[in-house]
Structure formats: C-alpha cells, structure tokens
Amino acid sequence: MDNRAKLLEQALYLFAQRGYDAIGVQEIVEQAGVTKPTLYHYFGSKRGLLEVLINERLQPLIDRLAQATSHANDVPASLAAIFQLYFDFAQAEPLLYRMQLAMWFSLPNNEAFQIVAVSSAQQQALLESFFVRASSFHGNMRGRQRVYAATLLGTINTYIGLCLSGAVQASPQIIHQAVQQFSYGIYS
Amino acid sequence: MDNRAKLLEQALYLFAQRGYDAIGVQEIVEQAGVTKPTLYHYFGSKRGLLEVLINERLQPLIDRLAQATSHANDVPASLAAIFQLYFDFAQAEPLLYRMQLAMWFSLPNNEAFQIVAVSSAQQQALLESFFVRASSFHGNMRGRQRVYAATLLGTINTYIGLCLSGAVQASPQIIHQAVQQFSYGIYS
DNA sequence: CTTTCTCTATACCGATAAGTATAGAGAAAG
DNA sequence: CTTTCTCTATACTTATCGGTATAGAGAAAG
Numbered sequence: 001m002d003n004r005a006k007l008l009e010q011a012l013y014l015f016a017q018r019g020y021d022a023i024g025v026q027e028i029v030e031q032a033g034v035t036k037p038t039l040y041h042y043f044g045s046k047r048g049l050l051e052v053l054i055n056e057r058l059q060p061l062i063d064r065l066a067q068a069t070s071h072a073n074d075v076p077a078s079l080a081a082i083f084q085l086y087f088d089f090a091q092a093e094p095l096l097y098r099m100q101l102a103m104w105f106s107l108p109n110n111e112a113f114q115i116v117a118v119s120s121a122q123q124q125a126l127l128e129s130f131f132v133r134a135s136s137f138h139g140n141m142r143g144r145q146r147v148y149a150a151t152l153l154g155t156i157n158t159y160i161g162l163c164l165s166g167a168v169q170a171s172p173q174i175i176h177q178a179v180q181q182f183s184y185g186i187y188s
Numbered sequence: 189m190d191n192r193a194k195l196l197e198q199a200l201y202l203f204a205q206r207g208y209d210a211i212g213v214q215e216i217v218e219q220a221g222v223t224k225p226t227l228y229h230y231f232g233s234k235r236g237l238l239e240v241l242i243n244e245r246l247q248p249l250i251d252r253l254a255q256a257t258s259h260a261n262d263v264p265a266s267l268a269a270i271f272q273l274y275f276d277f278a279q280a281e282p283l284l285y286r287m288q289l290a291m292w293f294s295l296p297n298n299e300a301f302q303i304v305a306v307s308s309a310q311q312q313a314l315l316e317s318f319f320v321r322a323s324s325f326h327g328n329m330r331g332r333q334r335v336y337a338a339t340l341l342g343t344i345n346t347y348i349g350l351c352l353s354g355a356v357q358a359s360p361q362i363i364h365q366a367v368q369q370f371s372y373g374i375y376s
Numbered sequence: 377c378t379t380t381c382t383c384t385a386t387a388c389c390g391a392t393a394a395g396t397a398t399a400g401a402g403a404a405a406g
Numbered sequence: 407c408t409t410t411c412t413c414t415a416t417a418c419t420t421a422t423c424g425g426t427a428t429a430g431a432g433a434a435a436g
Contacts, residue, residue: 003413003414016295017295017296017297018295018297018298019209019294019295019297019298021207021209021210022209022297022298022299024392024393024394025393025394025395026392026393026394034414034415035414035415035416036394036395036396036414036415037395037396037413037414037415037416038413038414038415040394040395040396041412041413041414042413045394045395046394046395098295099295101293102293102294102295104293105289105290105292105293105294106207106290106293106294107204107205107206107207107286107287107290108205109205109206110206110207110210111210146355147350147355147356150346150349150350150353150355151346151347151350151369154342154343154345154346154347154349154350155342155343155346157342157346158338158339158342158343158345158346159339159342161338161342162335162338162339162342165338167334167335167338168335177373180372180373181339181369181370181372181373182369184368184369184372185365185368185369191383191384212422212423212424213423213424213425214422214423214424222384222385223384223385223386224385224424224425224426225383225384225385225386225425225426226383226384226385228424228425228426229382229383229384230383233424233425234424234425377436378435378436379434379435379436380433380434380435380436381432381433381434381435382431382432382433382434383430383431383432383433384429384430384431384432385428385429385430385431386427386428386429386430387426387427387428388425388426388427388428389424389425389426389427390423390424390425391422391423391424392421392422392423392424393420393421393422393423394419394420394421394422395418395419395420396417396418396419397416397417397418397419398415398416398417398418399414399415399416400413400414400415400416401412401413401414401415402411402412402413402414403410403411403412403413404409404410404411404412405408405409405410405411406407406408406409406410
C-alpha cells in the first residue's frame with residue numbers, strides 16, 4: 001500500500017473515531033508512518049484530504065442510488081432496493097458511514113459539514129427526483145418530495161444506527177420493517 | 189444579565205453554530221465581553237462549561253419526559269404526549285436541541301459526546317422503562333424496549349430535524365403523522 | 377478602618393494547531 | 407553521465423489551543 005492510501009486509511013479511522021476537528025494533521029501522518037509534507041503533497045490541506053476521502057469512497061453509494069432511483073414504476077420495490085443498498089453500503093464501509101453521518105449532523109458552519117454536504121445534497125436530489133417520478137403514479141405525493149426524501153433518509157439512518165451500534169442485526173426482517181415503517185407515512 | 193449567564197448564552201450560540209471542538213475558549217469569552225479567568229472561575233474548564241449548559245438547560249426535557257413515561261395504560265396517548273413534548277422543547281430551545289443532537293451523533297471518543305451521553309442515556313432509560321410497562325398491556329412488545337426506544341428517538345429527531353431546517357412547519361398534523369409512522373413499526 | 381470574600385483583568389505558560397521552505401533521495405528519460 | 411520529475415524528511419513558521427499565576431477592584435462583615 002502506498003503512502004497516499006495509508007494516509008486515507010488512517011485519516012478515515014481517526015476521523016471516524018474522534019471526529020474531524022479533534023484530529024490533528026500530525027497524528028494522521030504519525031499513524032500512517034509518514035511526515036507532513038507527504039500529506040500536503042497528495043492532498044494540499046487537511047480539508048483536501050477529507051474531500052478526497054468523501055468523494056472517492058462515497059461515490060459507489062451515489063452511483064447505486066442513482067440507479068435505484070432512476071425509475072419509479074414500482075414504488076414499493078424501489079424503496080426496498082434503496083433501503084437494501086444503504087444497508088449493504090453501511091455494512092461494507094461502517095467507518096465511512098459513521099463518519100459521514102456524524103459530519104452530516106455537525107453544524108452548517110463546521111468545515112466537515114460543508115464537505116459532506118455536497119454528497120448529501122446529491123443523495124437528497126436523487127431521492128427527490130425519485131419521488132417526483134413516483135408522484136406521476138401516486139398523485140397524492142405531489143409537492144412532498146423534500147419531506148419524503150428527508151424522512152426516508154432519517155428512517156434509513158435510524159435503522160443503520162441501530163445496526164452499527166450492535167443493538168440489532170441487519171436482516172431481511174429488519175429491512176422489511178424499516179421499509180414498512182417509512183411507507184406508512186407515505187400512502188396517506 | 190451577569191457574566192455567568194452571558195458566557196452560557198454565547199457558548200451555546202457558538203457551539204450550536206460550529207461545534208464544540210471548533211470553538212476555542214478565547215472566542216467564547218470575547219463574544220461574552222469578559223476574559224478567561226472569569227470563565228474558569230465559574231466553570232473550571234471548557235468541559236465544565238458544556239456540562240453546566242447541558243445539565244441545566246436540558247433538565248426540563250428530562251423532567252417532562254419522566255412524567256410522560258411514568259404510566260403506560262394508554263400507549264397511543266402516551267406516545268402522542270412524548271412526541272408533543274419533544275417538539276415543544278425543540279421549538280422553545282432550537283439552539284440547544286441542535287447542539288445536543290450534533291453532539292449525540294459525534295463519535296464515542298469525542299469529549300462532547302461523552303457529556304451529552306449522560307442525558308441521552310437518561311432519555312433512553314426513561315423510554316425503555318415506558319416500553320417495559322407497555323409490554324404488560326401489549327405482550328408482543330416484550331424484550332424489544334431497546335429497539336423501540338432507539339427508533340422512537342430516531343423518528344422524533346427525523347421530524348424535528350425537518351422542522352428545525354424549516355422544510356416543514358411543526359403542526360398537529362406533522363406530529364400526528366410522526367406518531368403514526370412510528371406506531372406502525374410497533375403493533376406488529 | 378480592617379479583614380475577608382467574590383469576582384475579574386493582565387500577562388503569561390507549555391503544547392499543539394495547520395502549513396511551509398529547503399533540500400535530498402531515487403527513478404525515469406535523454 | 408546528466409537532467410528532470412516525483413516523492414519525502416528535517417526543521418521551521420506563526421497562530422492558537424486550554425489553562426493559570428498574580429494581583430487588584432469592590433462589596434460585605436466585623
């Protein structure tokens with residue numbers, strides 16, 4: 001593994017454990033076994049390091065979400081696919097998902113928030129466009145895309161948080177329950 | 189307003205805006221128009237300041253929650269009361285609620301997390317005891333207190349986040365929808 | 377008038393923050 | 407053999423971090 005990859009790996013581990021603000025550049029390079037100029041050579045700044053981390057590693061989630069939200073002829077099936085996709089990703093990349101979640105809940109004037117806000121906005125936009133499409137099949141959904149997208153992500157994150165904390169095991173039953181719980185707020 | 193109150197007010201504003209780690213003691217005392225020894229006289233440390241902020245201002249929420257969860261003969265009514273209580277509190281103290289929420293989603297090794305974890309654990313415990321009581325009326329709930337408490341808080345925070353961001357107005361309809369959505373996952 | 381106690385300011389502490397100037401090592405290209 | 411380019415280390419910068427030693431101001435108590 002080259003130094004660039006080592007830096008990304010250690011940064012993710014440390015950010016996910018103690019938070020972006022609480023981690024110094026010095027600590028990252030020490031854990032990675034390199035020195036500061038190496039980090040600044042590859043990433044330019046601490047912020048640049050986080051940007052690369054987010055953009056590179058979160059891209060697969062965005063891509064799969066774009067695919068799952070591209071059609072809305074069968075809304076329940078698409079919803080199930082979306083939940084499944086998030087669960088899979090969170091299980092494959094627990095550190096990344098925890099970190100991104102923590103940053104998303106940090107405050108708007110926080111540097112880390114602004115960086116994850118980009119990819120969060122992409123997810124939000126994809127979900128909203130899905131609900132816009134869905135409303136051509138379910139007229140009563142019209143105009144509620146934003147609220148639906150937000151509560152969908154909220155429900156997903158509630159259940160993923162439950163799984164990441166070990167309170168429950170991710171299982172088809174849990175995913176089904178999450179889908180059902182979200183759906184209840186929709187078809188009404 | 190005395191210096192102690194000024195410090196608490198400014199600390200809350202700054203913490204809620206940019207996060208605990210990102211705010212230095214210097215900035216707090218400057219905004220409050222005092223100097224560092226004053227802060228250290230009243231609170232002993234930056235951590236102590238946050239502890240007072242959390243313990244003093246979040247106590248009303250805990251108290252009302254303790255009352256609302258004390259009996260479970262009418263589960264739907266209690267749930268509605270709990271949602272209402274959280275919405276009221278978040279509307280009365282939006283900065284405090286945002287800050288506490290951000291800290292709760294920060295990571296376990298973070299100092300701010302450890303401080304809010306105390307009151308979060310109290311809320312969790314009260315909700316769990318409520319569901320234990322409720323399971324004497326609804327047998328199929330037995331053993332699921334932890335998951336119920338977590339998803340209840342998750343649902344509440346999803347909707348409160350929606351209101352705090354201005355995406356929707358807090359209204360009896362929204363609260364009713366939140367209660368219904370959560371309830372769906374329960375009586376099954 | 378003196379003592380005592382609470383509160384606050386000036387000026388400082390060592391540690392660490394992010395970031396950089398300079399130089400050298402090593403491989404690739406001519 | 408020399409030049410060039412990529413990468414990395416030593417050593418440094420300035421600014422800020424949380425926290426404090428000391429002293430003084432002002433009110434209360436005797």
